[in-house]
Amino acid sequence: MSSFSRKRTLFVLALTSALFGLSRRSFASPADVFGVGVRNQGLGSTGAAVGGGYSATYGNPALLAKDAAQRVAIGYQTARFSATLTDSQGTKTQLSIDALRALMFGLQLPLPFHGALEDRLVLGVAAVVPEDALARVRLLVHQPTFPLLGDRTQSLNLAFGMGVKITPELRLGIGVLTLAELTGSIQVADDQHGTLASTVNDELKEIVAPVVGAAYEIGALRLGASYRGELRSDFDLELAVQDASGIVLPPLHIAGVGQFDPAAVQFEVGFEQHGLTLVSGVLYRHWAAFPGFLGPTVTCPASRPQCTALKAQSADFHDTYSPRLGAAYRLPLSSGVSAELRLGGFFEPSPMPRHSASANTFDTSRYVLTAGYGLDFEKSLLPLKLDLAFQQHFSNNREQGAFTAHSGAQLFSLSAEVPF
Amino acid sequence: MTSRRRLLLTALMLSAGGAARSAFASPVDSFGVGARSSALAGAVAADAKDFSATYYNPAELARARNLSLSLGYTHVAPTLRIDGQSQSASDVNGFTAGLVAPGSIATVPVSFGLALRLPVGHLSKVETVQREQPEFVLYGNRLQLVHLGLGVAIRPWPWLNLGAGLAFMATAHGGFEIQGTAVQPVSGQSEYDSQLQHEINADLKTVRYPTLGVTVLPAKDWAFALVFRDQAAVRLDLSTRLSGDVDLGMLALPTRYQLVSQTVNGFVPRQLVLGGSWSPAPGASIDIDLSWQQWSGYISPLSQSQSRLAVDSPPGSTLTIPPTRSATSAGDPQFKDRVVPRVGAEYRAQLTSHWSLPLRAGYSFQPSPAPQQQRDTEFADADRHTVSLGSGLIWSDPGEVIWGDVGLDLFAFETLLAPRRFESALTGDRYRASGSVFGGGLDLYLQVH
Numbered sequence: 001m002s003s004f005s006r007k008r009t010l011f012v013l014a015l016t017s018a019l020f021g022l023s024r025r026s027f028a029s030p031a032d033v034f035g036v037g038v039r040n041q042g043l044g045s046t047g048a049a050v051g052g053g054y055s056a057t058y059g060n061p062a063l064l065a066k067d068a069a070q071r072v073a074i075g076y077q078t079a080r081f082s083a084t085l086t087d088s089q090g091t092k093t094q095l096s097i098d099a100l101r102a103l104m105f106g107l108q109l110p111l112p113f114h115g116a117l118e119d120r121l122v123l124g125v126a127a128v129v130p131e132d133a134l135a136r137v138r139l140l141v142h143q144p145t146f147p148l149l150g151d152r153t154q155s156l157n158l159a160f161g162m163g164v165k166i167t168p169e170l171r172l173g174i175g176v177l178t179l180a181e182l183t184g185s186i187q188v189a190d191d192q193h194g195t196l197a198s199t200v201n202d203e204l205k206e207i208v209a210p211v212v213g214a215a216y217e218i219g220a221l222r223l224g225a226s227y228r229g230e231l232r233s234d235f236d237l238e239l240a241v242q243d244a245s246g247i248v249l250p251p252l253h254i255a256g257v258g259q260f261d262p263a264a265v266q267f268e269v270g271f272e273q274h275g276l277t278l279v280s281g282v283l284y285r286h287w288a289a290f291p292g293f294l295g296p297t298v299t300c301p302a303s304r305p306q307c308t309a310l311k312a313q314s315a316d317f318h319d320t321y322s323p324r325l326g327a328a329y330r331l332p333l334s335s336g337v338s339a340e341l342r343l344g345g346f347f348e349p350s351p352m353p354r355h356s357a358s359a360n361t362f363d364t365s366r367y368v369l370t371a372g373y374g375l376d377f378e379k380s381l382l383p384l385k386l387d388l389a390f391q392q393h394f395s396n397n398r399e400q401g402a403f404t405a406h407s408g409a410q411l412f413s414l415s416a417e418v419p420f
Numbered sequence: 421m422t423s424r425r426r427l428l429l430t431a432l433m434l435s436a437g438g439a440a441r442s443a444f445a446s447p448v449d450s451f452g453v454g455a456r457s458s459a460l461a462g463a464v465a466a467d468a469k470d471f472s473a474t475y476y477n478p479a480e481l482a483r484a485r486n487l488s489l490s491l492g493y494t495h496v497a498p499t500l501r502i503d504g505q506s507q508s509a510s511d512v513n514g515f516t517a518g519l520v521a522p523g524s525i526a527t528v529p530v531s532f533g534l535a536l537r538l539p540v541g542h543l544s545k546v547e548t549v550q551r552e553q554p555e556f557v558l559y560g561n562r563l564q565l566v567h568l569g570l571g572v573a574i575r576p577w578p579w580l581n582l583g584a585g586l587a588f589m590a591t592a593h594g595g596f597e598i599q600g601t602a603v604q605p606v607s608g609q610s611e612y613d614s615q616l617q618h619e620i621n622a623d624l625k626t627v628r629y630p631t632l633g634v635t636v637l638p639a640k641d642w643a644f645a646l647v648f649r650d651q652a653a654v655r656l657d658l659s660t661r662l663s664g665d666v667d668l669g670m671l672a673l674p675t676r677y678q679l680v681s682q683t684v685n686g687f688v689p690r691q692l693v694l695g696g697s698w699s700p701a702p703g704a705s706i707d708i709d710l711s712w713q714q715w716s717g718y719i720s721p722l723s724q725s726q727s728r729l730a731v732d733s734p735p736g737s738t739l740t741i742p743p744t745r746s747a748t749s750a751g752d753p754q755f756k757d758r759v760v761p762r763v764g765a766e767y768r769a770q771l772t773s774h775w776s777l778p779l780r781a782g783y784s785f786q787p788s789p790a791p792q793q794q795r796d797t798e799f800a801d802a803d804r805h806t807v808s809l810g811s812g813l814i815w816s817d818p819g820e821v822i823w824g825d826v827g828l829d830l831f832a833f834e835t836l837l838a839p840r841r842f843e844s845a846l847t848g849d850r851y852r853a854s855g856s857v858f859g860g861g862l863d864l865y866l867q868v869h
Contacts, residue, residue, distance in 0.1 A: 070521065070523050072532060105570075107521065107532065109487065109519075109521050111487070111868065112487060112823075112868050112869060113821050113822060113868065114820055114821055114822070114823055115819075115820040115821045116821060117821050123489075123519075125534070129626075136622075136623050136624075137594065137620050137621070137622045137623070137624070138620070138621050138622075139619060139620040139621075140619050140621065141599075141617055141618075141619050142599070142619065154623075206538065235620055235622060237596075248604055248605050248611045249602055249611055249614070250611045250612045250614060252598065252616065252618070253618075254596045254598075254618050254620060256620050258620070258622075258624075294617075294618065294619075294620070297598065297600075297616040297617055297618045298612060298614050298616055300612055301612060304610060304612050307610060307612035307613055308613045308615075309612055309613060309614060309615070309616070310600070310615055310616065310617055381526050381527075382525065382526045418525055419523075419525075420521075420523030420524060420525045420530050420532075
């Protein structure tokens with residue numbers, strides 16, 4: 001067998017093995033907590049001014065048009081969470097939060113137009129799919145939770161975008177982020193045989209949010225800004241019980257906000273020259289629009305507006321500003337192979353008030369240190385890019401109600417990207 | 421407990437059990453995806469030339485030479501009848517989008533594909549399946565389901581294409597809990613004064629099923645394909661609790677209710693497809709597929725549920741507590757495997773140097789997997805004959821910007837359900853199932869190089 005044929009056979013076997021492995025797993029990515037793209041995660045979860053590739057679909061679709069190569073990427077990330085409550089007696093309670101395991105997939109496709117549109121349009125697809133669930137709705141009243149840290153990351157991130165190179169310096173981008181929500185109704189009534197029967201109608205609906213971005217280069221300086229619309233997934237079932245054995249119940253609403261990524265504006269300034277990358281920026285999130293975790297179970301009808309049913313608890317979240325910075329340095333290892341070291345950090349303020357309306361929901365601000373490493377085999381037969389990233393989330397103790405809350409997280413992610 | 425005092429909480433929980441009673445499968449499995457493939461009655465295992473290959477045969481993606489983007493819309497209108505009476509069956513409308521991106525890695529040709537079929541307005545829809553009356557369980561809302569397929573293919577040698585794909589279905593799992601006091605409208609009280617609070621613990625999950633395909637090209641005009649598509653069943657486990665008081669003014673009854681329900685609310689049978697394609701002339705092709713579908717693995721969509729009610733009745737009370745409802749069995753629907761033949765033909769007429777007109781036709785026969793005699797269920801179904809037609813317009817190299825094709829594909833099909841008589845297992849009555857399904861749609865696409 002010739003060398004070429006052997007390589008080809010090995011490649012077929014490797015790809016087949018990878019696909020079989022893939023089919024036994026499930027996958028997704030918590031973009032709002034950790035960022036999208038392994039390189040960005042190591043650079044302080046930035047992504048509006050520097051970088052590119054499939055991760056730009058989420059961070060700033062304008063950056064898709066930065067690189068006109070056709071690429072595919074696959075990756076995996078896992079995160080562990082810790083959360084502790086300490087009461088006034090000093091008794092510590094460690095809360096159990098499911099770990100995140102998610103698969104990442106990315107595609108960057110330049111549109112091969114010619115003439116005036118040559119090398120101008122690039123499509124991108126980015127997916128982060130959690131292994132355990134596409135979305136987790138865990139809205140608990142009677143036990144303490146950190147709803148913004150653990151379960152919130154168990155959510156699919158699926159983004160489609162397109163970047164346009166307007167001039168060599170200016171790029172614009174547009175895209176959509178998607179999620180799903182569950183709505184429906186359940187009607188219970190005595191059936192023709194005198195027994196209780198139920199009729200169920202429920203629908204899983206898609207929801208989308210826009211993402212737009214712009215990037216401008218002045219020499220080695222990069223300015224980037226992006227806007228992501230609010231992505232809110234509701235859970236809303238109405239139970240209607242009609243003359244079921246005579247007991248009267250009002251319509252019951254099993255409703256809540258299962259997933260919520262607030263509208264966000266990200267602005268960054270970056271510098272890239274001679275292998276050195278520096279980036280700094282701020283991410284604003286409109287958390288004040290968060291309506292609260294659970295809706296009211298019973299709502300007052302128009303005929304009885306002053307009924308005494310329990311009201312929904314408002315969240316009273318406030319907007320947050322998250323400063324971010326990152327630095328990377330690329331150094332050649334050998335002919336056609338280079339490595340990149342990355343460091344970064346960001347501060348993630350908690351949107352939750354110190355005195356939350358709900359006595360059992362907690363959150364803390366977090367300080368995050370990030371690190372990353374990349375290998376680029378750009379001139380080999382298989383021009384792979386391998387990336388690793390690590391994030392350590394710390395928090396100070398925070399007095400909240402009758403407890404002192406403390407939380408943290410660790411993220412480890414890796415990806416492989418190849419042009420095709 | 422009098423019937424008037426039978427606690428609603430029971431009803432709530434039974435309702436949750438009802439929530440599990442639903443059935444659906446992939447709409448793509450029933451009506452196909454892609455206007456060209458649908459016009460060829462789905463006989464494209466060896467001749468899928470667009471994004472629909474992610475479903476029919478991922479290996480066919482490797483035959484793509486150009487980047488292809490597609491957008492489309494389909495409309496399907498079932499008309500189902502029991503003894504001549506129309507049954508409720510909502511139309512199935514959906515948008516489609518597709519992408520095929522060819523390239524090479526380490527000199528090996530590689531293609532990636534994506535196919536999305538999005539029902540209008542929702543990703544999936546579930547309605548209760550009634551045990552007591554005949555129901556076309558393979559139609560209706562089982563088709564109101566999102567389909568997302570991803571595929572990758574390689575061409576290690578010019579005569580061999582290998583492909584693999586994953587298809588996704590979505591469903592919701594979980595439950596809820598209600599606690600508090602249900603106030604009854606007595607002594608000036610209103611039920612709207614009930615002090616009730618709920619919790620939710622639910623996951624939105626996916627079920628993935630793989631598709632593996634091989635295409636062999638022994639000669640320029642011939643292609644043969646073998647495709648394996650695995651079985652997928654979307655299981656729903658639901659556990660729900662309700663605890664609190666029913667406030668009857670002078671009397672408050674502490675009550676606890678628990679329900680556990682298990683069901684399968686989505687099913688795609690395991691399939692093996694053998695396909696062949698012959699191109700007798702440039703622009704012409706004749707395609708034949710034989711598909712074995714393992715419907716004997718079909719799992720009843722009826723729920724298995726168990727409920728328990730406990731009421732702390734006051735001493736001396738004569739209240740009667742409803743007995744615990746033991747687990748109900750959904751039973752084996754005893755569906756049988758089937759073989760589905762499909763045939764399609766296509767001719768692309770060249771009108772001018774830039775314009776061409778494709779003409780397509782197809783036929784398929786889908787024997788019903790539902791048994792004539794059933795126990796405990798009334799699942800109606802009938803053999804299906806489907807005739808499909810398609811055409812469109814292709815504009816090649818329209819200008820200096822686009823090197824490639826801009827195309828419009830149209831299709832329409834009519835499915836006839838051969839009238840079939842069933843004998844009700846529950847009442848002994850005989851009934852006749854029949855109907856038809858009309859569908860159509862279009863794809864707009866761009867192929868550029």
